[in-house]
Amino acid sequence: xxxxDRFKTQRIAKRDALVQMxxxxxxxxxxxxxxxxxxxxASEPLQLEPGQRSELRARVAGRIALLRVxxxxxxxxxxxxxxxxxxxxxxxxxxxxxxxxxxxDLGDVIGADGVVGRTRTGELTLWVDRLTVLxxxxxxxxxxxxxxxxxxxxxxxxxxxxxxxxxxxxxFRQRSTMIQAIRTYxxxxxxxxxxxxxxxxxxxxxxxxxxxxxxxxxxxDLFLRISPELYLKRLLVGGIERVFEVSRNxxxxxxxxxxxxxxxxxxxxxxxxxxxxxMERVEQMVSAxxxxxxxxxxxxxxxxxxxxxxxxxKEQGAEAATAFAKExxxxxxxxxxxxxxxxxxxxxxxxxxxxxTPPWPRLRYAAxxxxxxxxxxxxxxxxxxxxxxxxxxxxxxxDAVLVNDVFEAVVERRLIQPVFVCDYPAAICPLxxxxxxxxxLALRFEAFVSGMELGNAYTELNDPEVQEANLRxxxxxxxxxxxxxxxxxxxxxxxxxxxPAGGLGVGIDRLVMLLTDSPSxxxxxxxxxxxxxxxxxxxxxxxxxx
RNA sequence: GGGGGUGUAGCUCAGUGGUAGAGCACCGGCCUUUUAAGCCGUAGGUCCUGGGUUCGAGUCCCAGCACCCUCACCA
Numbered sequence: 121x122x123x124x125d126r127f128k129t130q131r132i133a134k135r136d137a138l139v140q141m142x143x144x145x146x147x148x149x150x151x152x153x154x155x156x157x158x159x160x161x162a163s164e165p166l167q168l169e170p171g172q173r174s175e176l177r178a179r180v181a182g183r184i185a186l187l188r189v190x191x192x193x194x195x196x197x198x199x200x201x202x203x204x205x206x207x208x209x210x211x212x213x214x215x216x217x218x219x220x221x222x223x224x225d226l227g228d229v230i231g232a233d234g235v236v237g238r239t240r241t242g243e244l245t246l247w248v249d250r251l252t253v254l255x256x257x258x259x260x261x262x263x264x265x266x267x268x269x270x271x272x273x274x275x276x277x278x279x280x281x282x283x284x285x286x287x288x289x290x291x292f293r294q295r296s297t298m299i300q301a302i303r304t305y306x307x308x309x310x311x312x313x314x315x316x317x318x319x320x321x322x323x324x325x326x327x328x329x330x331x332x333x334x335x336x337x338x339x340x341d342l343f344l345r346i347s348p349e350l351y352l353k354r355l356l357v358g359g360i361e362r363v364f365e366v367s368r369n370x371x372x373x374x375x376x377x378x379x380x381x382x383x384x385x386x387x388x389x390x391x392x393x394x395x396x397x398x399m400e401r402v403e404q405m406v407s408a409x410x411x412x413x414x415x416x417x418x419x420x421x422x423x424x425x426x427x428x429x430x431x432x433x434k435e436q437g438a439e440a441a442t443a444f445a446k447e448x449x450x451x452x453x454x455x456x457x458x459x460x461x462x463x464x465x466x467x468x469x470x471x472x473x474x475x476x477t478p479p480w481p482r483l484r485y486a487a488x489x490x491x492x493x494x495x496x497x498x499x500x501x502x503x504x505x506x507x508x509x510x511x512x513x514x515x516x517x518x519d520a521v522l523v524n525d526v527f528e529a530v531v532e533r534r535l536i537q538p539v540f541v542c543d544y545p546a547a548i549c550p551l552x553x554x555x556x557x558x559x560x561l562a563l564r565f566e567a568f569v570s571g572m573e574l575g576n577a578y579t580e581l582n583d584p585e586v587q588e589a590n591l592r593x594x595x596x597x598x599x600x601x602x603x604x605x606x607x608x609x610x611x612x613x614x615x616x617x618x619x620p621a622g623g624l625g626v627g628i629d630r631l632v633m634l635l636t637d638s639p640s641x642x643x644x645x646x647x648x649x650x651x652x653x654x655x656x657x658x659x660x661x662x663x664x665x666x
Numbered sequence: 667g668g669g670g671g672u673g674u675a676g677c678u679c680a681g682u683g684g685u686a687g688a689g690c691a692c693c694g695g696c697c698u699u700u701u702a703a704g705c706c707g708u709a710g711g712u713c714c715u716g717g718g719u720u721c722g723a724g725u726c727c728c729a730g731c732a733c734c735c736u737c738a739c740c741a
Contacts (some may be wrong), residue, residue, distance in 0.1 A: 126676090126692080126693095126709090126710075127676060130692065131692095143725090165728095170699095171699080186701080186702070186703090187726075188700050188701075188703050188704095190696090190698070190699090190700070190704085191696075191697040191698065191700070192697085192698050193697085193698035193700080194698095194700090195699080195700050195701075195703080197701080197702095206700090206701080207698075207701090209691095210699095211698080212698080225691095225692090239699050239700075239701090240699050240700090241699070241700075241701070243699090243700080243701065245699090259676085260676050260677075260692075261676095261677085261690060262676085262677045262678080262691090263676090263677040263678050263689085263690050263691070263702095264677090264690065264691080264702060265677095265678080265689090265690070265702050266678045266679090266690085267678090267725065268675075268677075268678095269675090269677090270673095270677085270678090270680070270733085271733065271734060272673095272732070272733045272734085273677095273733095275733090284677095322667065326741080327740085327741095328740065328741080329740090371740070371741075373739070373741085374738085374739055374740060374741045376736090376739095376740085377734095377735080377736095378740090378741075379739095379740060383741075385741085406720085502675085528740095541718075557706085558730050564740095570718060572741085573740095573741055574741090576741080625741090627741060629741095630741080640735095649685075650732095650733085651732075
């Protein structure tokens, strides 16, 4: 068969050779393993000289990332979740186990017991006296220097991406840390975490096309939620006064660097609050995520970039070094790092320095509209003129929809630094309370960073009659993607009395993008949606059907 | 859906209409302090798929597929 099978056959032969030696190639429980990071920090106070071995014994496990076998001595670079560590193995110390070393391949998962020392060149090394095979790998890992760069393969085989590219693994660790920090913040503020239905008989709470599915026993069609909003508000009625959900939402829309059909939001509701309180919640959640992760990662990345620039400068000259520095945004990382030293929340995204330090500017939708569109949003003729200029379809849309189309076209991409855009046109906000001084506006804000909507919040509408009227009213020009879908039980809940409240949703994937300098949402979602790979046979089957 | 780009060995990538290339990985040999180990010798290919032009196509043209970027839609 193919090449792949040749590699696999060779590795299977080695696996069988291990079995012949009485070694189980798939290991067992391997207790009391030290992380490589633990070995590094434990070795520091020992002040080991090059060539010296300590009395310190350690047990380490991980995947073979590099393999250098020379006659009767071998050096293996072992990678675990915390970094790399070198194993030193010699025939004289291992005795008959040495034969097993010859059956090892790049990518195998092994464990070892030994003493910590340094080689003559000063490399921290575990001198192994007992070797344990934990999992024989039957497939060759990607190229050891470049890792896996084929984007398609990286997503399809994320498990390979993760072990071959440590930076990728770090981003997902950061993601986990950030979500944990946000949870801790909300719980400390008295919020209750809940889980509400993903399968919903009526979809609502956002403007998007849903995925549909079917429940067999009940014989009903269901929608995958586009938002948890209407259920969380029911919980406000029920007396859970501070409530949040880390919610996977599903929207049957396009895929882009900023959109995945399933994505994660943290959505929260707070009784007796309003949208201004929600602005503080955004600032504090982002601060919590920043302190938990980005604050330490930015200086570390800067150090890595500077190290590489130095190396290139020495080995390939100034030109290569300058190109690398530019490509990796050295200057932005320098600025962000010095900002952090001064106590600011400065990060880097797409080569730009972003300053998340609260408070974020609070700007009015109408003012931004006027500034960037050059026309007042109440001047509908002017807005239509501007819309035509921008090639925006005008017919069949009511004024507020058109205004917002123009806003999205001219304003959003210019909002680079973190900012709150306040007081949206009421007609496109059916779930939001009206502005007390201007009923054409709604008490809604969206948070923007780097031209991207990061969060959306309201002073919640709690008048059941106004709510019912808003949901019955079809907003012309929104098409299928409208928030105005009637949910009678939701209105009934409001009729029991929902306390005045502020509500907020923050896009977690986008927040992680911003705080990890990841240009695509697919870089922060472990398994982004992709067209399934079809095999040749299925391919032919499909062609045959056409 | 529109526009642009990419697709060649397991991986990372060169390739100028005339016998398919490199580095790493793999296999064999030497090697007890290596650092992307080194040296020597092998093996490995549906050049994404299908048409077309041509004496001859990895290369030029057309169509399709997958992925990336971008615009539109959306968060």
